[in-house]
Amino acid sequence: MAKIGETQYIWKDGAFIDWKDANVHVLAHSVQFGSAVFEGIRCYATPKGPAIFRLREHLKRMLNSCKIYRMPVPYSLDELVEANRALVRKNGIDACYLRPMVIRGYGAAGMVPFDSPVEVYLPCWPWGAYLGADALEKGVDACVASWNRVAPNTIPAIAKIAGNYLSGQLIKMEALQNGFDEAIALGPDGMVSEGSGQNVFVVDGGVLYTPPIDGTLLPGITRSSVLAIAEDLGLKHVVQPLAREVLYTCDELFVCGTASEITPVRSVDRLPVGDGKVGPVTRALQTRFLDIVNGRTEDTHGWLTFVR
Numbered sequence: 001m002a003k004i005g006e007t008q009y010i011w012k013d014g015a016f017i018d019w020k021d022a023n024v025h026v027l028a029h030s031v032q033f034g035s036a037v038f039e040g041i042r043c044y045a046t047p048k049g050p051a052i053f054r055l056r057e058h059l060k061r062m063l064n065s066c067k068i069y070r071m072p073v074p075y076s077l078d079e080l081v082e083a084n085r086a087l088v089r090k091n092g093i094d095a096c097y098l099r100p101m102v103i104r105g106y107g108a109a110g111m112v113p114f115d116s117p118v119e120v121y122l123p124c125w126p127w128g129a130y131l132g133a134d135a136l137e138k139g140v141d142a143c144v145a146s147w148n149r150v151a152p153n154t155i156p157a158i159a160k161i162a163g164n165y166l167s168g169q170l171i172k173m174e175a176l177q178n179g180f181d182e183a184i185a186l187g188p189d190g191m192v193s194e195g196s197g198q199n200v201f202v203v204d205g206g207v208l209y210t211p212p213i214d215g216t217l218l219p220g221i222t223r224s225s226v227l228a229i230a231e232d233l234g235l236k237h238v239v240q241p242l243a244r245e246v247l248y249t250c251d252e253l254f255v256c257g258t259a260s261e262i263t264p265v266r267s268v269d270r271l272p273v274g275d276g277k278v279g280p281v282t283r284a285l286q287t288r289f290l291d292i293v294n295g296r297t298e299d300t301h302g303w304l305t306f307v308r
């Protein structure tokens with residue numbers, strides 16, 4: 001599992017502070033009650049210098065998460081874009097992972113958060129493969145989680161906020177302790193929802209499928225990129241609910257997310273997916289995705305924000 005590799009500076013509320021000074025009180029509202037909105041964004045080393053993948057979309061999702069939780073953020077989208085670019089420059093790194101956070105700090109005594117200040121932190125650090133060094137190449141072994149995802153209109157699944165990740169932790173720990181690399185969770189209706197930190201795609205009969213944004217899963221930015229690339233490649237793609245057993249019978253399966261990028265799944269609950277090898281559609285989508293993010297092919301969608 002990946003440990004955080006430190007960089008020198010973190011942006012906090014408009015200024016750079018030392019990594020070691022980015023501390024919060026144990027009674028900060030976010031620590032007690034899980035109210036830390038965050039994002040996870042990759043910056044890639046391209047031939048034209050470091051480039052952040054879909055920075056605006058990530059920050060927009062962050063501001064939407066804050067809106068749902070009534071957290072006023074005193075920075076505009078443009079200001080946050082510039083602050084993240086400055087952060088990577090200031091730390092003098094190229095490929096890295098950015099983790100913008102909007103937290104409720106120390107102040108409120110109880111659950112009602114309004115007496116806690118809203119604080120914005122922008123850290124980044126170097127981070128390599130998430131699901132293992134050869135996961136992109138060979139794929140991973142997954143299970144179906146015994147834990148379901150949250151039900152719609154309970155805890156909003158489209159908000160990326162710390163408290164939601166209690167669900168992901170249960171799902172992922174169970175998978176690892178049972179000898180799997182990752183788990184796919186079902187929604188409360190028993191239909192496929194998402195992985196602990198990834199969206200799910202199935203390929204069957206040459207058609208690409210993924211579940212809809214149904215209130216049980218995070219609308220992944222990689223998910224939307226995969227759908228756009230499928231369109232570019234002329235691949236038929238359908239957003240529709242998927243029954244659990246489709247995971248066992250489909251030709252190809254993959255999970256996708258910022259950390260996992262496009263990771264093939266080679267087995268589910270010990271049943272091989274297709275012939276157990278990475279399929280051609282998964283490989284074609286993955287190759288095009290990795291070529292775009294690494295600046296090896298034209299960025300026709302304008303997904304890269306260059307840092308310098």
Ligand code: PMP
Nearest residue numbers: 197198199218220221222257258
């Ligand atoms: N679902 C969950 C629960 C996640 O944590 C993530 C990672 N942010 C994703 C899906 C994929 O989202 P994205 O592609 O925007 O990283």
